Amino acid sequence: MxxxxxxxxxxxxxxxxxxxxxxxxxxxxxxxxxxxxxxxxxxxxxxxxxxxxxxxxxxxxxxxxxxxxxxxxxxxxxxxxxxxxxxxxxxxxxxxxxxxxxxxxxxxxxxxxxxxxxxxxxxxxxxxxxxxxxxxxxxxxxxxxxxxxxxxxxxxxxxxxxxxxxxxxxxxxxxxxxxxxxxxxxxLPEVRDPGAGRLDLVSALLSLGAVLPVVYGLKQIAADGPDVPSAAAIAAGVALGAAFARRQRALAVPFVDLRLFADRTFGVAAATLALGIFVLWGSNYAIAQYLQLVHGLSPLEAGLWTAPSAAGVIAGSLLAPRLARTIRPPVVIGVGLAVSAAGYLVLTQTGGLAVLVTGAVVVSAGLGPMMALATDLVVGSAPPERAGAAAAISSTAPQLGGALGIALLGSVITAVYRNEVSSSLPPAARDSLTTAVAVADGLPERLAAELLGTARAAFVEGFHLAAAISAGLMTGIALLIVTLLRSRR
Missing domain, CATH: 1.20.1250.20 (MFS general substrate transporter like domains)
Structure with missing residues (x-):
């Protein structure tokens, strides 16, 4: 190198x-x-x-x-x-x-x-x-x-x-x-691992086969709810992932050295990235729906209202390395996740746009340190010659965690919505707030307002529950990383 x-x-x-x-x-x-x-x-x-x-x-x-x-x-x-x-x-x-x-x-x-x-x-x-x-x-x-x-x-x-x-x-x-x-x-320098050997195509195909069905199944669950094809896709991905792991242990020069995960710093930081983005993507998905379906904003307007939360991530990710010079990185990450938990508690009280945006900014500002420092811990704890594989893992973990977060937190909101409107709305409007808005478009103004009022209130109930769950998860992740990496400097 x-x-x-x-x-x-x-x-x-x-x-x-x-x-x-x-x-x-x-x-x-x-x-x-x-x-x-x-x-x-x-x-x-x-x-x-x-x-x-x-x-x-x-x-x-x-x-x-x-x-x-x-x-x-x-x-x-x-x-x-x-x-x-x-x-x-x-x-x-x-x-x-x-x-x-x-x-x-x-x-x-x-x-x-x-x-x-x-x-x-x-x-x-x-x-x-x-x-x-x-x-x-x-x-x-x-x-x-x-x-x-x-x-x-x-x-x-x-x-x-x-x-x-x-x-x-x-x-x-x-x-x-x-x-x-x-x-x-x-x-830019040219960097490679001189002892890496040839690319194992079987392992490459197994890694692709492990990730694709899982992401597909999770996205289908988020869009349409749990069903047999989605579950089968996820199960197939898990099975191929297990086959991938067995092959790596059998190869003299593995495609991905799974011994990287034996390093506590590497494994805990990768898990923190996956779990943190699980919560973030799930809540961002819900906030986008909230802005468009509850407040009636266009996609462009909704995007503009979410821009401040991106600024929160920028501030947190740039500030975190400075803090980590005097405070242990796991502590900085843990405190940031606690801040995010407080932001999710704010989101449990949403009504107007001001409260929603405030909560989202606090959430993002707290997650910025996690995204920057956990990525640094993953890449930095791997041997230099395996930095590419470590960087790929640090990019794949959030993708999988985020897809799972959209599916599961989205399912929580959908379940609450359906329970709340099961006896108060016509069957065509009971599936989701999206279907309720579509039904309302064909009704007289007074009936449409009544239907949307009920449907939106049910969605907000589900949103508040998902935010409360997110606050609990953030608190748990914060305790996890501080406890497991308390000696890391």
Whole structure:
């Protein structure tokens, strides 16, 4: 591995690494805003619109481990450049797709290419800043960049779609990737594991097969509730995951060294990332519904109201490395999670937008330290030659935890809603608040107001229960990491 002396060049290199991190969340936000125009211009069905979003998320999550391990073998800078080139090309194909099927195919390619970006970004940041304090700052900057994309996404997307056609949502990625391809080679080091051996294709397929069905099943549960196909998909993913683990233990040079999890710091930090994002994604999903279905905001307006919470993550993730210089990182994470728990308690009292936004900002500010420092603990506790695999795990854990959070916390809200309206609303409006809003659109004004009042009150009850559960989970996670890593410095 190259020995790097930290200086001005390394900090400029970090600025370069923020480009793919910023794009990761910015692109997804803008794509969601573009869906109505895509449906209108391409004649896409509701199912096709869902696949335009979901195929990207599925292949991104499923390919992260493979790409992180591949980067350890071929070089992390090389992988980043390959991914950036393919991502830019796929974005061009998406922007000029003639029909919905072509757009879905381009989005699939974008998902695979996108899975190269975050593992490469995190592992290269580790190589640029081997000193622990500076590495923590660098990872905090990357986490803040991801949140920055979420914050400015509604503004950028709204402006683009107001002035250009829907393809501009995908063309946005092209200049990011072009700049990365030009400036990355002279600024970023090439780092690889010389003893990694060849890429085991069977393990790569097993890792993909383990993650994809689980994410798919969880998303289906979140959308339609539990059913046999969703449960079967999750069970298949778990079975393939077990086969993947058995193969790694049998290989002389494993695809992913599962002994990494024997390190308490690595294992607890990865679990904290998964559990923390479990709660965050679940609550963000509920807040988005609350803003649009209870307060009647458009997707763009809802995005603007959630921007302050992204600012909370930015503040927390940038402040955390400074605090960790004098306070043990697990304590900083634990206190941050306790702050988030307090934010969720605020969300149990929501009525107006001011209370909702205040609670969401407090939640996000408390989670920022966890996202930055837990990622740093995962990547920093792994041997340098396995940084790519460790970075991939630190990216995959939140994806799985987040999908599970949306499914389970969403199911809590749905269960409460259905129980509350079981005898007060017509059958067509009892499934969810979304169906109630659709039914209300066809009713006279007075009847629609009565139906929506009942349905919205039931949804808010479920939302409050999910927020209370989230507060309890945050408290438990805080105690877990402080207890298990109390000696970590």
């Amino acid at each position: 190259n020995v790097v002396t930290t200086g001005k060049r390394e900090w400029i290199g970090l600025a370069v690494l923020t480009l793919p991190a910023l794009l990761a969340s910015l692109e997804l936000t803008v794509t969601n805003l573009a869906l109505p125009a895509i449906g209108r211009d391409l004649g896409a069905s509701g199912t096709q619109l869902l696949w335009i979003v979901d195929i990207y998320a599925f292949l991104l999550a499923g390919s992260l481990i493979t790409m992180g391990v591949w980067g350890d073998r071929i070089g992390r800078r090389r992988l980043l450049l390959i991914g950036a080139a393919v991502y830019g090309l796929a974005s061009l194909l998406a922007a000029f797709a003639p029909d919905a099927g072509s757009l879905i195919a381009a989005r699939a390619l974008m998902g695979v290419a996108g899975s190269t970006l975050m593992p490469s970004t995190l592992s290269l940041a580790t190589a640029l800043f081997p000193e622990p304090r500076q590495r923590a700052v660098a990872i905090g900057v990357i986490v803040a960049s991801v949140s920055g994309g979420t914050a400015i996404g509604p503004l950028v997307g709204g402006w683009l779609l107001a002035h250009f056609w829907w393809g501009s949502a995908f063309l946005l990625a092209v200049p990011f990737m072009a700049v990365l391809l030009v400036v990355a080679p002279p600024l």
